[in-house]
Amino acid sequence: MTTPTYRCACARHTRRRLLGWALAAPLGMGLAGLAGCSDRTGADSAHAAAPADFDRATSCELDGMLLADYPGPKAQIHYAGQAxxxxxxxxxxxxxALLAGEQVRAVAAAYVQDMGLADWDVPRGHWINARTALYVSGSRRHGSMGPTLASFATQEAAAKFAAEHGGRVLHFAEITPEMADLSGGALHDTRM
Structure with missing residues (x-):
């Protein structure tokens, strides 16, 4: 079995090497490399943007859905040079977005919500570094797009959630493009 190779502007890299960058480097540099081989000097992890919170009018970058209208963990990306x-x-x-081969914007920071502290049905605040978070894949709990990757700050909280709702605990680098497949998410959205 061969490791898939992804093509980017700077060279040929395997998914394993790209994910290795994400783990080995500070968040800004690691995700900038993961995000399409952009210039890794553009993201200054020492000055990474602090997480922001959303309000009732905040919409999703990909589909325009209002974040406040849906359950489950939310996420945010701070791109370098973008306020x-x-x-x-x-x-x-x-x-x-992070694992897309066509992603070329340098990532300064990425955050997810700690679902060990946030209310699943009305999640607000409790932002944590996406790279150091733990994720539960395959649980019975759904987010806005159906099956989701529940995010947690601690191993204990992730393991407790998995014991109660099913699924397995994964680290950031263990998330594959297949786990981030968006096709079929609308099948689980009963509010559309």
């Missing part, structure tokens, strides 16, 4: 973050109504969308 405001972009928000995602689901962590699956965050990974879809």
């Amino acid at each position: 405001q973050p972009v928000f995602f109504c689901d962590t699956v969308e965050l990974f879809s």
